[in-house]
Amino acid sequence: MRRKQRILLYSILSIFIIENAFILFPYVRAFIFQYETSRVERGLRLAEKMGCFSCHGPRGTGGMPNPGSKDGEVPSLDGGTIMMYVKNDEEIVEYIRDGLPKRKRQDEEYYGRYQQQAIKMPAYGSFLSEKEIDYLVSFIKASNSMPEVDREVEEGENLVLRWGCTNCHGPRGGGGMKNPGSFKGYIPGWGGNDFRELVEDERELYSWIKEGRIERFEKNPLASFFMRRQAIKMPAFKNFFTEEEIQAMGKYILWLNRSGVSR
Ligand code: HEC
Numbered sequence: 619m620r621r622k623q624r625i626l627l628y629s630i631l632s633i634f635i636i637e638n639a640f641i642l643f644p645y646v647r648a649f650i651f652q653y654e655t656s657r658v659e660r661g662l663r664l665a666e667k668m669g670c671f672s673c674h675g676p677r678g679t680g681g682m683p684n685p686g687s688k689d690g691e692v693p694s695l696d697g698g699t700i701m702m703y704v705k706n707d708e709e710i711v712e713y714i715r716d717g718l719p720k721r722k723r724q725d726e727e728y729y730g731r732y733q734q735q736a737i738k739m740p741a742y743g744s745f746l747s748e749k750e751i752d753y754l755v756s757f758i759k760a761s762n763s764m765p766e767v768d769r770e771v772e773e774g775e776n777l778v779l780r781w782g783c784t785n786c787h788g789p790r791g792g793g794g795m796k797n798p799g800s801f802k803g804y805i806p807g808w809g810g811n812d813f814r815e816l817v818e819d820e821r822e823l824y825s826w827i828k829e830g831r832i833e834r835f836e837k838n839p840l841a842s843f844f845m846r847r848q849a850i851k852m853p854a855f856k857n858f859f860t861e862e863e864i865q866a867m868g869k870y871i872l873w874l875n876r877s878g879v880s881r
């Protein structure tokens with residue numbers, strides 16, 4: 619083969635590979651799409667990486683014994699526990715950065731008892747940047763349903779928590795739980811680009827919850843390929859909830875999406 623022909627052939631081949639790398643290689647996709655995930659999800663990943671769950675239980679759900687402490691356990695990072703420990707966001711930052719908020723360090727009674735407990739909260743200040751602490755705060759707030767939602771969507775939030783939707787979709791639908799074989803490598807959240815791509819209108823929203831799929835994706839060859847192939851699929855819930863319950867969950871998801879609390 620002449621030199622010019624070879625160069626031409628290689629150019630065509632590399633353009634083909636570069637163009638398709640995106641679709642072909644899950645790692646390339648996972649790398650690109652990690653920037654689409656929410657602050658809540660980044661906080662969850664960081665918490666895993668920083669070992670928070672060794673003490674605070676799997677995904678921060680608590681349960682680790684702590685002899686000598688008031689409750690006998692390391693507190694959980696979810697379900698409203700945080701409200702009993704801090705007065706504001708700054709104190710969450712202080713817990714993570716310094717191990718204990720200033721207010722509690724100066725409270726002789728609290729600090730005296732704190733020093734008696736077997737397990738103490740480490741100071742992470744030298745391991746984390748300010749931005750990373752911020753992600754952790756977002757994760758912790760979402761896991762504790764903070765800030766409070768509007769009255770009219772409370773019912774939807776309770777249902778979503780009770781039925782474990784957030785186990786897959788992340789605290790407050792922050793998304794990002796791993797899903798092998800899926801297009802983006804993770805379970806989509808209820809905000810940002812993911813939601814825009816998956817839900818064009820309310821009809822599609824309720825189709826996802828009831829049927830676990832939507833028509834538009836079934837007709838699209840690429841989307842339906844990934845919808846079938848992915849390890850974890852959206853369950854079809856229509857037989858397990860009343861129409862009112864499904865509507866309540868849908869309203870809550872739309873509220874989350876609009877308010878952006880879990881981004
Ligand atoms: C060595 C065990 C340990 C590790 C690891 C740990 N914590 Fe803690 N954490 C504690 C204990 C014990 C307390 C209770 C402090 C008290 O009594 O005031 C606590 C309290 C907290 C609180 C306030 C109470 C609550 O549960 O809401 C937050 C927030 C917190 N930790 C976040 C984190 C984060 C984020 C990480 C990881 C970056 C982390 N912790 C890692 C032991 C730990």
Ligand code: HEC
Binds near residue numbers: 778806813816852867
């Ligand atoms: C076992 C994990 C799992 C559970 C539990 C689950 N989902 Fe999903 N859900 C998924 C996956 C995976 C997708 C993406 C489906 C696809 O792309 O084919 C999805 C998609 C969706 C979508 C489409 C929009 C988007 O951005 O996510 C909505 C809305 C939704 N789920 C709501 C719910 C609700 C409400 C519940 C609880 C009643 C729930 N899901 C429980 C895995 C789950």
